[in-house]
Amino acid sequence: MKNLRRVNRVSPNKIGMKIIESEITISELKIMAEKMFGNLVKAVVDIDKGLMAVDAELHADEEAILIEHGSKQKDLWGINLYPQLTGEDFIEFDSMINLRPSQGNLTRSVENEEIRKKIKIVVNRLIKR
Numbered sequence: 001m002k003n004l005r006r007v008n009r010v011s012p013n014k015i016g017m018k019i020i021e022s023e024i025t026i027s028e029l030k031i032m033a034e035k036m037f038g039n040l041v042k043a044v045v046d047i048d049k050g051l052m053a054v055d056a057e058l059h060a061d062e063e064a065i066l067i068e069h070g071s072k073q074k075d076l077w078g079i080n081l082y083p084q085l086t087g088e089d090f091i092e093f094d095s096m097i098n099l100r101p102s103q104g105n106l107t108r109s110v111e112n113e114e115i116r117k118k119i120k121i122v123v124n125r126l127i128k129r
Helices: 026-036 059-068 113-126
Strands: 004-006 018-020 041-046 051-054 076-081
Touching (some): 041 059, 041 113, 051 113, 059 076, 076 113
Antiparallel strands (some): 004 018, 018 051, 041 051, 041 076
16 A cells, blocks of 8 residues: 555544555455445545545544645545445445535535536546556
8 A cells, every 4th residue: 555644543443544645446445445334435535635535434534634634624525435336336425524505515415516526536546446
């Protein structure tokens, strides 16, 4: 797992959390999924910096660590990755952190198609299939 920044925290939920800056493989995501939820990996994508945090129990933990590392909350969007699936089923745009009335996002989903496209670009660049 080269090219990722491991983030160690006091809470056991956060010990495995990683900031992905260049590349991660589907195999690595499958291992993360099996250890945490079985079939999914929670991720938060920074659409401005083109990176993402993965492997935490809560999107909020990933959001917090990215903010600690200089990301802006307005650029962070929570998703779920399903490494066993392909196509449109691979990414689920669902997280409590996506509730943003001030940005016009009124649900847990990412409603803005332009933002969804930016998320997909980041995810497709960072995940080696």
